[in-house]
Amino acid sequence: MKKTLLPLFLTFYVSTLLISCANYGDALHYKNKDVKVSKIKTILYFNPEVFPDISEIKEPTYNAFYSATSDKMRSLGNVKYLQVDSPMSFDDVDTKTIKEICENNNADVAVVPKVKYFKVGFGKYVFSNQVIVSMKLYDSKGHFIMETSYDTYKGNGRLLGSASNSVIIGTKGAIRKMNKELRY
Numbered sequence: 001m002k003k004t005l006l007p008l009f010l011t012f013y014v015s016t017l018l019i020s021c022a023n024y025g026d027a028l029h030y031k032n033k034d035v036k037v038s039k040i041k042t043i044l045y046f047n048p049e050v051f052p053d054i055s056e057i058k059e060p061t062y063n064a065f066y067s068a069t070s071d072k073m074r075s076l077g078n079v080k081y082l083q084v085d086s087p088m089s090f091d092d093v094d095t096k097t098i099k100e101i102c103e104n105n106n107a108d109v110a111v112v113p114k115v116k117y118f119k120v121g122f123g124k125y126v127f128s129n130q131v132i133v134s135m136k137l138y139d140s141k142g143h144f145i146m147e148t149s150y151d152t153y154k155g156n157g158r159l160l161g162s163a164s165n166s167v168i169i170g171t172k173g174a175i176r177k178m179n180k181e182l183r184y
Contacts (some may be wrong), residue, residue: 028181029147035139037182040108042080044089044101045069048113048133057163061115064164066132068171076179082107091112091132096128102140109145112136113174115167120153129163133170137178146181151176 050061066083073081082105089095090112098110114134121128134149150173152166 003051022159028177029134029149031146031181032144034114035143035145037109037139040079040106040182041114042082042107043073044082044084044105044107044110046084046086046110046112048115049087049090050113051116056138057117060164061167063114064167065115065171068168069175072172072175076175088112090136093136093138094136095138095144098138099140102142108140108141110138112138114172115164115170118153129166131166131170133165133167133174135174135178146175146178148177148181150177 116132130153137145
């Protein structure tokens with residue numbers, strides 16, 4: 001009897017562990033419950049701040065980020081998104097600029113993203129580049145709504161893959177978390 005329950009218990013334990021690890025990568029850092037957001041029709045995305053600040057990785061990061069953003073926005077339904085080719089510091093967000101740009105483009109909310117690269121490996125052996133995609137959401141009046149992030153290493157537990165694929169997975173994960181929090 002004990003021998004037949006042990007494999008069943010181990011299978012259940014491993015399955016539960018894998019399912020819970022998939023949700024471990026996305027995190028809600030802060031949500032301002034005082035600001036209410038009505039139906040969102042247009043979202044404005046700034047260029048993500050890239051860390052480390054290396055000029056060679058910025059353009060591929062922007063391409064992967066906006067590719068994932070457009071794919072995710074299509075899957076969310078009738079939501080338009082606008083791309084602003086202007087950098088915005090993630091740590092020092094200028095709310096006056098956000099308010100002005102949202103007003104000029106009829107956007108309901110604005111997203112200020114950041115992509116942080118890190119390497120996974122042992123010593124001099126690097127397996128892959130992983131990312132943490134963080135996003136701050138502001139309403140059209142410049143009020144902070146929430147901050148969320150997605151860690152591709154913790155969320156997917158993947159060691160192999162390209163850096164651009166990590167940016168795509170991280171961006172979609174952060175948008176999914178943001179959309180989930182806005183619905184509640």
